[in-house]
Amino acid sequence: MAPSRQRLPKETAIVIGGGIAGLLAARELATAGVKVTLVEKRDHLGGSVGAHRVAGLVLDSGAEAFATRTQDVANLLEELGLADKIVSPNSSGSWLYLPEGAAPAPRTGILGIPGDLRDPSVKNILTRKGMRRAKLDRLLPASAGENAKTLGDLVRVRMGQEVLDRLVAPVVSGVHSMHPNQLELATIAPTLKQKIAQLGSLAAASATLRQASPAGAQVSGIEGGMNVLSEALVDDLRRKRVRILTGFDAIAIDRDPITHDWTLIQRQPEAGEKAAAISGKYLVMASDGATAARLLGPHMPAGLAPSVASSPEIALVTLVVDQPALNSNPRGTGLLVSEEVQTVRAKAMTHASAKWAWVRERAGENRHVVRLSYGRGTDSGPLQEVNLYDDQLITLALHDASKLFDVSLTKSHLVGADVVRWSSAVPTASPGHREKTAAFREGLKNLDGVTAVGAWVAGTGLAAVTRDTRETLQTFISQQRGAAERSAAAEKAELADGTPVEAFEEPQN
Numbered sequence: 001m002a003p004s005r006q007r008l009p010k011e012t013a014i015v016i017g018g019g020i021a022g023l024l025a026a027r028e029l030a031t032a033g034v035k036v037t038l039v040e041k042r043d044h045l046g047g048s049v050g051a052h053r054v055a056g057l058v059l060d061s062g063a064e065a066f067a068t069r070t071q072d073v074a075n076l077l078e079e080l081g082l083a084d085k086i087v088s089p090n091s092s093g094s095w096l097y098l099p100e101g102a103a104p105a106p107r108t109g110i111l112g113i114p115g116d117l118r119d120p121s122v123k124n125i126l127t128r129k130g131m132r133r134a135k136l137d138r139l140l141p142a143s144a145g146e147n148a149k150t151l152g153d154l155v156r157v158r159m160g161q162e163v164l165d166r167l168v169a170p171v172v173s174g175v176h177s178m179h180p181n182q183l184e185l186a187t188i189a190p191t192l193k194q195k196i197a198q199l200g201s202l203a204a205a206s207a208t209l210r211q212a213s214p215a216g217a218q219v220s221g222i223e224g225g226m227n228v229l230s231e232a233l234v235d236d237l238r239r240k241r242v243r244i245l246t247g248f249d250a251i252a253i254d255r256d257p258i259t260h261d262w263t264l265i266q267r268q269p270e271a272g273e274k275a276a277a278i279s280g281k282y283l284v285m286a287s288d289g290a291t292a293a294r295l296l297g298p299h300m301p302a303g304l305a306p307s308v309a310s311s312p313e314i315a316l317v318t319l320v321v322d323q324p325a326l327n328s329n330p331r332g333t334g335l336l337v338s339e340e341v342q343t344v345r346a347k348a349m350t351h352a353s354a355k356w357a358w359v360r361e362r363a364g365e366n367r368h369v370v371r372l373s374y375g376r377g378t379d380s381g382p383l384q385e386v387n388l389y390d391d392q393l394i395t396l397a398l399h400d401a402s403k404l405f406d407v408s409l410t411k412s413h414l415v416g417a418d419v420v421r422w423s424s425a426v427p428t429a430s431p432g433h434r435e436k437t438a439a440f441r442e443g444l445k446n447l448d449g450v451t452a453v454g455a456w457v458a459g460t461g462l463a464a465v466t467r468d469t470r471e472t473l474q475t476f477i478s479q480q481r482g483a484a485e486r487s488a489a490a491e492k493a494e495l496a497d498g499t500p501v502e503a504f505e506e507p508q509n
C-alpha cells in the first residue's frame with residue numbers, strides 16, 4: 001500500500017510512541033502534509049525494533065524478522081529503498097527441546113499445529129497414544145472446537161493434550177510469551193476457525209495457512225538486522241521534517257476546551273532539560289495498551305477505556321562465543337523449549353549466526369551469535385529468571401545454551417554478552433482482548449481527531465502492526481479530510497447567508 005494521497009496541509013498532529021507503529025503513523029501524516037511532532041519516552045527510537053553492540057557486532061536487540069504471509073513489510077521496505085536488503089533465513093529450520101532431548105520441529109503448519117500428521121518429524125515427537133488422539137481431528141465434525149476461546153482449548157479439543165504440550169505450547173510461548181491456554185484465538189489466529197469450517201480439520205486449516213506464505217521460509221529479515229528498518233523510517237521522518245523528541249515521557253493529555261487542540265504533559269524533565277509544550281489538532285496514541293488507556297481514559301465516556309493487563313517481562317541474553325563445534329549448526333536456526341523441561345530455564349534460543357548469513361559473515365570464522373530468551377508470562381515471583389542480575393543471567397544462558405546445543409560453552413568461550421530487558425513490549429492477548437480493543441477504538445470515535453495504533457490493537461508482530469497502522473491512518477486522514485471539507489463548506493455558507501458557523505459544528509468533547 002503506498003502512502004496516503006489524501007492531504008491535510010497546515011494541520012498539526014502529535015504522535016505518542018516511537019516504535020514502528022508511531023514511526024509509520026508519523027510518516028503517513030507527514031506524507032499527507034500534516035506538521036507532526038513525535039514523542040518517545042526512551043532515548044532511542046524503534047521501540048521493540050532496535051540495535052545493540054555485542055563484541056563489536058551491531059545486532060538486533062528485539063525483533064529480528066518479519067512474517068512473509070502478507071506483503072506489507074516488504075512493500076514498506078521497497079518504499080524505503082531497502083528491497084535489495086531483504087534476506088531469507090537459513091532453510092535448515094528450527095528444533096524443539098523436550099524433556100527427552102532435542103528434535104527437529106515439524107514444518108507443515110502454523111503456531112506448532114501440525115499440518116500433516118504423516119510427517120516423520122511429527123511422528124518423532126508424539127507418542128503412539130498422542131498420535132492416535134491427534135488423528136481424531138480428521139474424524140471429528142468441523143464444529144468440534146467452535147466454542148473455543150483460546151488457542152489451547154481449540155488444539156486440545158481437536159488434537160489432544162499431547163499436541164498442545166509438545167508441539168504448540170513451546171512454539172507459542174517462545175514467540176508470544178504466553179501459554180496457548182491464555183491466548184485468545186480471535187487475536188492470535190483470527191481465521192483458524194473459519195478455515196476449519198471450510199476444510200473440516202485443524203490439520204488442514206493449519207497447513208493451508210502455512211502455505212499462504214510464499215514458498216520457502218515464513219519469515220524474512222534485513223541484511224544488518226530489522227533495526228535497519230527503524231533507522232530508515234527515522235531518516236525518512238527527518239526528511240519529511242517531522243519533529244522528533246526522545247526522552248519525552250507523556251504522563252497526561254489535556255484538551256483545550258475552545259480550540260480542541262491536544263496538549264501533552266511531560267514527566268518532570270531531568271535537571272538542565274527544557275520542558276517542551278507540545279500540542280496539536282490530531283493525536284495518535286502509538287504506545288502500549290496500558291499507557292493508551294491511562295492517557296486517553298479520562299477523555300473517554302465512562303466505561304470505554306479498557307483495563308489492559310500488564311505485559312510479561314522478557315529478558316534477551318545475547319552471547320558471542322568462539323566455539324568451532326557450532327559451525328555445523330547442530331540445532332538448525334535455534335530451538336523452542338517445552339515448559340516441561342526442568343534442566344533449561346530459557347524458553348527459546350536463536351542461533352543467529354546460523355540463521356542469518358550476514359551475521360555469520362560479520363562474526364567471522366568459528367565465532368557464533370546465540371540469543372536466549374527468558375520470561376514465559378506464566379512465571380511469577382522473585383525467582384523468575386527475568387529478575388536475575390545481568391551477570392547471573394549470562395551465566396545461566398551459557399549453561400542453557402550448552403544443554404540445548406549439547407556442546408560445551410563456558411566463560412572461556414565467551415567473547416561478549418549483553419542482556420536486554422523488555423517490559424510492556426508484548427501485549428497480553430488473553431480472552432476478551434479483541435473485543436476490548438475494538439470497543440476502545442469505537443469509543444475513540446467520541447473524541448475528535450484521535451486514533452490509536454500499535455501491537456496491542458493490531459496484534460503482535462511487524463506484519464500485523466505495519467498493515468493495521470497504515471490502514472488506520474489512511475482511514476483517519478480521509479475522515480479528517482472529510483471533516484475539514486464539511487467545516488470549510490459551513491464557513492462558506494456562513495459567509496453567503498450570515499448563518500453562524502457554530503450552528504454546523506457540534507463540539508464533541
Ligand SMILES: Cc1cc2nc3c(=O)[nH]c(=O)nc-3n(C[C@H](O)[C@H](O)[C@H](O)COP(=O)(O)OP(=O)(O)OC[C@H]3O[C@@H](n4cnc5c(N)ncnc54)[C@H](O)[C@@H]3O)c2cc1C
Pocket residue numbers: 016017018019020021022039040041042046047048049061062063064065066067248249250251286287288291314316422424425426453454455456459460461462463465
Ligand atoms: C524481544 C522482542 C522480539 C520480537 N521479535 C519479533 C520478530 O522477530 N518479528 C516480529 O514480527 N515481531 C517481533 N516482535 C514484536 C514486534 O517487535 C512488535 O509487535 C512491534 O515492534 C510493536 O511495535 P509498536 O510500535 O506497536 O510497539 P513498541 O515497539 O513497543 O513501541 C511503543 C513505543 O511507545 C513508547 N511509549 C510508551 N509510553 C510512552 C509515553 N507515555 N510517552 C512516550 N512514549 C511512550 C515506548 O517507549 C515504545 O518505544 C518482538 C518483540 C519483542 C519485544
